Amino acid sequence: MLGVDPQNDEDLSRILLSRDLAQFGDALLNFAYSLALTETIGKPRGTRVPDKVLAEAAVKAGLRKHLPRRVGRGEVANGLEALIGHSWLQKHLTLNEVLACLKVESLTPANNFVRLAELALSRLEK
Amino acid sequence: MLGVDPQNDEDLSRILLSRDLAQFGDALLNFAYSLALTETIGKPRGTRVPDKVLAEAAVKAGLRKHLPRRVGRGEVANGLEALIGHSWLQKHLTLNEVLACLKVESLTPANNFVRLAELALSRLEK
Numbered sequence: 001m002l003g004v005d006p007q008n009d010e011d012l013s014r015i016l017l018s019r020d021l022a023q024f025g026d027a028l029l030n031f032a033y034s035l036a037l038t039e040t041i042g043k044p045r046g047t048r049v050p051d052k053v054l055a056e057a058a059v060k061a062g063l064r065k066h067l068p069r070r071v072g073r074g075e076v077a078n079g080l081e082a083l084i085g086h087s088w089l090q091k092h093l094t095l096n097e098v099l100a101c102l103k104v105e106s107l108t109p110a111n112n113f114v115r116l117a118e119l120a121l122s123r124l125e126k
Numbered sequence: 127m128l129g130v131d132p133q134n135d136e137d138l139s140r141i142l143l144s145r146d147l148a149q150f151g152d153a154l155l156n157f158a159y160s161l162a163l164t165e166t167i168g169k170p171r172g173t174r175v176p177d178k179v180l181a182e183a184a185v186k187a188g189l190r191k192h193l194p195r196r197v198g199r200g201e202v203a204n205g206l207e208a209l210i211g212h213s214w215l216q217k218h219l220t221l222n223e224v225l226a227c228l229k230v231e232s233l234t235p236a237n238n239f240v241r242l243a244e245l246a247l248s249r250l251e252k
Contacts, residue, residue, distance in 0.1 A: 023172025024160055031157035034150055044211055046149025085170060095221065 012124065013066045015086045016079035025085025029054075032095065036102035049113070051077045057113030061121070080113065083120050092123035138250065139192045141212045142205035151211025155180075158221065162228035175239070177203045183239030187247070206239065209246050218249035 015021060030048050037045040054077035058064065063079045071079075087093045093116075101116040141147060156174050163171040180203035184190065189205045197205075213219045227242040 018170070020170040020172075024164055024170035025172070027157045027160040027172040031153045034153040038150055038215065044144070044146040044150035044215060046146075046151070046153040046211075085172075089164065089170060 008124070009066060016063060016066055016082050017068075017075075018082050018086075019078070021082035021085040021089075022078035023081075023085075024089070025081030025083070028085055028088055028098075029081055032098045033102055035095075036099050039099070040103055040105075053110045054080050054113060056110040057117060060110065060114045061117035063117065080117055083117060087120040087123060093120060134250070135192060142189060142192055142208050143194075143201075144208050144212075145204070147208035147211040147215075148204035149207075149211075150215070151207030151209070154211055154214055154224075155207055158224045159228055161221075162225050165225070166229055166231075179236045180206050180239060182236040183243060186236065186240045187243035189243065206243055209243060213246040213249060219246060 033049045034046045037047065051074060055073040058076045058080040061080070063083065064076060067076060067079055084093070084098070088098075097119065098116060101119060102112050104112050104115070106112050159175045160172045163173065177200060181199040184202045184206040187206070189209065190202060193202060193205055210219070210224070214224075223245065224242060227245060228238050230238055230241070232238050
């Protein structure tokens with residue numbers, strides 16, 4: 001799906017493993033997710049994205065293979081947060097684009113984050 | 127400073143005491159604060175605004191007198207989060223405006239949140 005060449009792959013691994021980016025992405029995703037919920041249900045909500053959802057989405061979006069073999073679920077989830085944090089700071093993604101991904105009605109919440117991850121990845125390749 | 131009439135004051139108290147708005151505002155402020163830090167120091171940062179800072183700012187911005195007498199510091203801090211959450215959802219404040227308040231170099235971090243609270247209050251009165 002990604003078609004990244006080795007050099008890009010190295011860059012992507014570095015992004016996914018950045019703790020600083022993951023912490024920034026965590027704040028961004030919690031806000032965007034809260035805003036998406038708020039706009040969908042028409043009542044203010046503030047919540048965190050469950051790590052389980054992030055980890056599932058990261059695996060489905062193919063991030064696992066860019067991470068060292070022995071990382072656990074928490075670090076896979078962090079990888080997705082770091083990717084989205086990076087894309088925000090590089091201005092690859094706007095808040096409205098993040099919201100558009102997260103506001104889709106879905107039986108599997110992780111799928112919305114898969115969509116977001118795929119959008120972020122597609123813009124990395126440019 | 128506020129010049130709110132009794133009816134507006136009742137509305138303001140209701141906003142400040144909303145748990146839902148406070149939770150939404152918490153997610154918003156943590157993201158905006160993380161982004162302001164990130165842009166100021168030039169490195170990604172993800173962090174929470176300390177309750178102590180929020181409570182100090184809420185008092186300085188005059189929110190205390192719109193809350194019941196016996197509320198504790200945590201609820202005063204929640205009041206500020208609720209106010210900012212409300213202002214965001216009413217489109218009284220943009221992300222850039224929030225960032226502009228929070229990015230000012232200040233010896234007292236709470237003062238940046240005072241500035242933000244005052245901006246939000248001034249737009250409520252319109």
